[in-house]
Amino acid sequence: MGWGLVAPALLWTLAFFVLPFAAMIALSFAHMEGRDVVRGFDPGNYVRIFTDWTMLKALLNSLEITAIVTVISVLLAYPLAAIIAFRVPARWQRLALLLAVLPFWTSYVVRSYSWLLVLGQNGVVNKALLGLGLIAEPLEIASTRVATVIGFVHFFVMLLTLTIYANLIQLSPNYARAAADLGAGRWATFRHVILPLTLPGVMTGAFLTFVLCIGDYITPQILGGNNELTLPQLIMLQLGRSGNFPLASALSVVLMAVVTVAYFACSRWLRLDRV
């Protein structure tokens, strides 16, 4: 009986997740001759990824942007979650949280586009700064890494605020009280009591941020443009313009490997089944 009920989900996962992944790995060892895919066991794609500077640079760009985004998002979201959990009166907290993540419900593609309207050459920020006389020439923010980072941080601050708030609100106020009774100041209480207790939640959120950020194509494509490619942009470029599916597959396997390494690096803090 038990097997009968698990079987459909299991078969679906095997057929449309495990098998495709195997097909992709197999394809990553193929190579192109003209416009044809020649199957075989050719590690050439991987050699190329780690010797061709454009490929390596895309990997580095992705890692740098993801690291910057993850750190900034955690640093911005933690105080926000803490203020909502400890300063906002209990009956308003749910509303405060709902408002803080409201833009979550705009379409993902449209959200990046909206930042383009804000940061572009003729955008709101430039027009405001020019109007105030703070700058003489419009700032070049769109089509740079800064725009990509801002767009990402906007999204992940919302996500992390949710996960960190969920953690903070579960803490019994007795911990903080006990620390205060023992003579700990505010900072010491935070540093030695609250922070360690919320670390698993923060790490889970940070890992999710890492995974979603490093695999995203839309935000860097719309906001960062083509000046500086990230790994997903390079994958899409190989797939589209060059039609080089084997190389795109190899790049995806590398992306997957990076995420796996990140997973093991923070696995001792992760509780993915309890997000």
Place this chain on the structure above:
Amino acid sequence: MRVLSWVYLAAAYAFVFLPVVVLVAFSFQDGRLPVPPFQGVTLDWYAAVLGDRDLVAALVNSAMVATVSSLVALVLGFLAAHALARVRLPGTMLLRGMLIAPMTVSYLIIALGLLALFNQMGVRLSLWTAGIGHVVINLPLCFAISYAAMGDHQKSAERAARDLGAPEWKVLFLVSAPMLAAPLAAAFFLSVTFSWDEFIIAFLLTRFDVTLPVEIWSMLKSGLSPATNAVGSLVFLVSVTLVVVLEIFVFRRVK
């Protein structure tokens, strides 16, 4: 310290809302570009968007893919969670891990894998292939939510039903599922919103009929336009309405 908190809160809200306010405000722009200066209010862009056949078709496609794929994900996830929470199977941990695994993989990789598989098997791309991809990403979510919601309380009710002679399918659909109505509804609607908004899988796995995010993507290629703002604002309005309705009728009861 206290004042600083409120300043931070205000600044955070300003940052979070800035792009949304700009998006909605310039959807009413009486001019060709959705950037300052604001040239007056018009509803022309909304009229244009609602009269655009491709867009409306994409919207209907998205709604269908989201509903069907979420239903499939929910049924599969619920059945698996029910089995794994009740019956001790060898390798339960392994099975759980495997069902959750797609959650930790980038959508781009899931899409590429499926594309490689479908190409090799000669499957033609359509809304169905995109729907298959959406089940893959939502199945872990539906499984995890259902699994977390199963408690001892349901267990006794199920045993009682069995003792009274109910066959297993009746226990499942007349006892277990209704008792978990609220979390199952939450899982379903979360899946719907993810599928509705998903871009890369839909982009790579559809060909002629596309979903709304893919259609919006092709609108972006022709540059900035208040029409895109209007579409974005409409999608936002629909989603927020859905969230408010859920908040009032479903999530209140979960607690």
